[in-house]
Amino acid sequence: MKKIINDPATVVVDALRGMALAHADLLDVQYDPAVVVRADAPVPRKVAVISGGGSGHEPLHGGFVGRGMLDAACPGAVFTSPTPDQVAAAVARTDGGAGALLIVKNYTGDVLNFETAGELADGVDVRTVVIDDDVAVKDSLYTAGRRGVGGTVLLEKIVGAAAERGVDLDGCEALARRVVSRVRSMGLALTACTVPHAGEPSFTLADDEMELGIGIHGEPGRRRVAVGSADEMVRSLLDPVLEDLPFGEGDRVLLFTNSMGGTPLIELYLAHGIAERLLAERGIVVERRLVGPYITSLEMQGMSLTVLKLDDEMVELWDAPVHTPALRWGV
C-alpha cells in the first residue's frame, strides 16, 4: 500500500486539519468530537441541514458545508459512520432555533448512529431523512434496503438551498422526501480501493473484470462482469436506473456523472457524453448536469450515474447560489 499518510489511526483528523487551513473562510472545524461546521453557524431562524458518514468519500460531506448547502458534516472514521456524539455536537453547534434536518445515507451503521443521536438531541426539533437511491440493491424484507449513494449530493444541494431561503423544517423535510422519491443511481468499479487501516485492497479484479452495482465503501458489487466498451459500461449503469423509477420520454432530469476517485475527468466526460446521448435517444431531457468526483471511494477507479427527475422548484433550488469548498456558483 502506497499512500500519503503518516499513521492510519490519525488519517481523518490529519486531513481535517489541512481542510480547516485550506478553507478557513468557509469552515470551522472542531475535533473532539469531529464536526465540520459552516463558519457563520448558527444562522438564526434557519433550519440546520446536517449530514455525515464515513470519511473516504471526499468531497462528501465536509466539502459541501457552507452557504446554500450543509450547516455541518460529521466525518466518521474511514468508511465508518460517525458516532452519535458527533451528530449531537453538530446539532447543538448549528441550532438556529428552526430545527435540524439530518440527511442519512441508508447504511445500517449510519442509520443506527443517527437514530441514536436523534434521541440524544435536547430541545431541538430533529428530523431524519434517509436516502436510498441505489438501484443495484434489492429493496426487500431480505436486505437492509437500498444504499444511499450519488443522490445524496443532489439532495444536500437542493435541500440546503431551500433552508437557506428560509423554508421551515416541515417544508425542508417534505422536499427532501420528494427528492429521495425521484432520484436513482448505480455505480461500477474497475479497481478496488485500499482502506488505510486494512492495508490491502478490498477485493481484487482481473484486468478484464469489473464490479457492477457497487456501493461507495469498496464493498463488492452485485455482479462481476467482463469489462466492455465505454458505451457498454454506461449502458449497464443507465438502463437499470431508467427502468427503476421509471424515467420516460419527456422527463426533465439532472444527470450526475461521478468519478469514484481514481477515474480521471477525460474518461468521465467521455462517459457523460455517452449518457447524454443515450438519454436523448429515449426522449429524456437533460436540463442540468454535474460531472466530477463528488462522492468517491478513496482511489477507486470507476464511476456512478445518478438521474433526478426535476420539477420547477428543484431546478430553481439547484441553480441557487452555493458557496462551499467543493461546489460554488452564483456567488
Add this chain to the structure above:
Amino acid sequence: MACTAEAVAEAVRAVAAVVVEHREELIRLDREIGDGDHGENLARGFTALVSKLDEVPSSPGGVLRLAATTLISTVGGAAGPLFGTAFLRAATSVGDVASVDGAAVAAALRAALDGVVARGKASLGDKTMVDALTPAVAAAESVAAGGGGVAEVLGAAADAAEMGADSTVPMVARKGRASYLGERSAGHLDPGARSTALVLRALAGRAR
C-alpha cells in the same frame, strides 16, 4: 461466587486484549462480506475503554455503563450502537448492586440481546451477532437456572456463542452491509457473530 466492580473491570480489560489480538482476523472477515472495518472499530473502542478504566466505577453496573457510553462514542459503524446498546441494557439489568452472581449475569445477557434486537431489528438466521447471542443467552439461562455461578454461566454462553457464530457460515445475510451481496454472502463467517463469541469467551476466561 459473585463478581465485584473490579472483577468486571478486569474482565472488560481481558475483552479489550482479545479484541485487539483478533483485530486483523475481524477486519479480514468483514472485508469478505462487508467493508472491512469491524476489527478496527472494535479495537479503537475497547482501547479507549481500557484507558477510561484507570478509574474503576464503584459498581459492576457502573463499569458496564462506562463501557456502553465509551463504545457508542468511539466505535461508529453498526457495531458502536449495537455493542453499546448491549452493554447499556446489561448495565440497567444489573442495577446498582455491589456484586453480580450467575443469575444476574444471565439476566444481563438476556437484556443485552433484547436491546440488540430492538436496535438492529435482526432475527435469528439473518447472519448477524444475534445468531451468536441468542443461543448464548439460552445456554446462560439454563445454567443459571440450575444454580450455576458466574464462571459456569459465562462458559456455557461462550460455548453456545461459538457454535452460533459457526452456524452463520452457510447463511445468506439479510441485515447489514453483507445483505447487499445476496447469495454471495454465503460461505463466510459473520464478523459480528465472531466478535460476539470472542467477547463472551474473554469474559468467561476471566470469571472466577
